[in-house]
Amino acid sequence: MPRQVRLRRHPVGALAADDFHVVDVPMPEPRDGEVLVRNTWTSVDPAIRIRLAAVAPAGYFPAFGLDAPMDGIMAVGEVVESLAVGFESGDTVWHTYGWRDYAAVPAGAGALGALGSLRRLDTAVAPAHAYLGPLGPMGLTAYAGLFDVAELCAGDVVWVSAAAGAVGSLAAQFAKLRGHTVIGSAGSDDKVAFVLGELGLDAAFNYKRGAIEDQLRAAAPDGIDVYFDNVGGDHLRAALSVLRRWGRVAICGAVSQYERDRPAPGPDNLFQAVANDLTLRGFRGSSYTDRMDDMQRDVAAWLRAGVLRHRETVVEGLEQAPEALVRMLAGGTIGKTLVHIA
Ligand SMILES: NC(=O)c1ccc[n+]([C@@H]2O[C@H](COP(=O)([O-])OP(=O)(O)OC[C@H]3O[C@@H](n4cnc5c(N)ncnc54)[C@H](OP(=O)(O)O)[C@@H]3O)[C@@H](O)[C@H]2O)c1
Numbered sequence: 064m065p066r067q068v069r070l071r072r073h074p075v076g077a078l079a080a081d082d083f084h085v086v087d088v089p090m091p092e093p094r095d096g097e098v099l100v101r102n103t104w105t106s107v108d109p110a111i112r113i114r115l116a117a118v119a120p121a122g123y124f125p126a127f128g129l130d131a132p133m134d135g136i137m138a139v140g141e142v143v144e145s146l147a148v149g150f151e152s153g154d155t156v157w158h159t160y161g162w163r164d165y166a167a168v169p170a171g172a173g174a175l176g177a178l179g180s181l182r183r184l185d186t187a188v189a190p191a192h193a194y195l196g197p198l199g200p201m202g203l204t205a206y207a208g209l210f211d212v213a214e215l216c217a218g219d220v221v222w223v224s225a226a227a228g229a230v231g232s233l234a235a236q237f238a239k240l241r242g243h244t245v246i247g248s249a250g251s252d253d254k255v256a257f258v259l260g261e262l263g264l265d266a267a268f269n270y271k272r273g274a275i276e277d278q279l280r281a282a283a284p285d286g287i288d289v290y291f292d293n294v295g296g297d298h299l300r301a302a303l304s305v306l307r308r309w310g311r312v313a314i315c316g317a318v319s320q321y322e323r324d325r326p327a328p329g330p331d332n333l334f335q336a337v338a339n340d341l342t343l344r345g346f347r348g349s350s351y352t353d354r355m356d357d358m359q360r361d362v363a364a365w366l367r368a369g370v371l372r373h374r375e376t377v378v379e380g381l382e383q384a385p386e387a388l389v390r391m392l393a394g395g396t397i398g399k400t401l402v403h404i405a
Pocket residue numbers: 107108109110201204225226227228229230231248249250251254293294314315316317318319320346347348349391392393394395396397398399400
């Protein structure tokens with residue numbers, strides 16, 4: 064019997080796996096213009112936490128309904144029946160009907176701002192699940208954030224927070240591959256060892272081991288030019304203090320804030336943006352789909368050359384998706400967090 068993970072109640076404070084339940088549903092029946100997909104992998108993303116509130120932030124993707132299918136989460140799978148032109152059974156595709164094992168997916172409909180519209184994947188380049196990581200939304204977010212939003216320039220010193228995570232590990236490596244000095248931060252000594260040893264960053268620190276600003280200054284005594292912000296809050300505050308003149312912040316996310324019950328106060332040193340001619344720009348990877356081909360070309364070449372690492376934390380079984388999200392938000396995963404459905 065097909066299954067879906069659904070939200071049972073809106074979590075308050077720290078998320079618990081039993082805020083969700085798994086329900087049996089009838090096999091979806093594709094209509095004209097749709098394909099039936101058997102999902103094999105689905106994504107676990109911090110942004111899901113934002114959408115578990117009763118109301119999502121204005122302008123963002125909508126909140127998930129209670130006891131409703133969780134539309135708008137990336138998945139990859141295999142087409143088992145196609146009523147859509149351009150797709151055949153056996154095709155490997157991505158789409159946004161994740162956290163379930165079967166989905167009827169419309170072709171051509173925009174999803175997650177066109178980022179996740181039904182798309183056939185070339186598994187000769189990389190296995191299907193790599194399209195939920197470096198070759199997909201994570202890669203695009205890191206790529207657009209660094210090159211378009213932060214407008215990375217020759218000689219820039221870059222700090223990436225949550226550097227052992229899905230987006231952070233890619234952004235940090237992309238900057239290294241373009242010849243930059245890159246500092247990473249993460250929440251455990253093991254993650255710091257990973258970003259130094261496996262990703263080859265120039266310096267890294269564990270933000271739980273001391274004042275962030277002090278550790279950042281020690282790693283970048285002359286300051287930084289670009290901050291790729293995955294965390295917000297205290298991390299953004301530290302960046303504002305350490306950024307050099309004309310520095311840029313690509314505000315990718317604010318994972319330190321997602322489990323708060325009420326909005327966090329902004330950084331109390333925002334005047335540094337005036338003092339140092341700084342640019343702070345938020346962005347959604349899904350607004351840069353015109354860069355998907357560039358990103359996939361570069362990332363595929365880096366993967367082929369063996370110079371880009373992509374670590375994954377894989378949990379087995381659809382029913383484990385909620386627990387995987389809880390673990391990820393608590394810092395218990397490394398690299399891209401994925402659910403292997405079957
Ligand atoms: N703008 C976009 O289009 C877009 C797209 C994808 C993701 N994002 C954002 O990018 C960020 C990273 O997402 P991801 O998918 O790559 O997740 P991830 O980094 O793989 O996982 C989230 C990590 O955040 C860290 N974290 C949790 N609470 C924290 C806190 N209070 N302070 C510092 N770090 C904390 C944890 O690592 P530690 O052990 O290091 O604490 C955790 O493992 C998130 O903010 C997400 O919302 C934005």
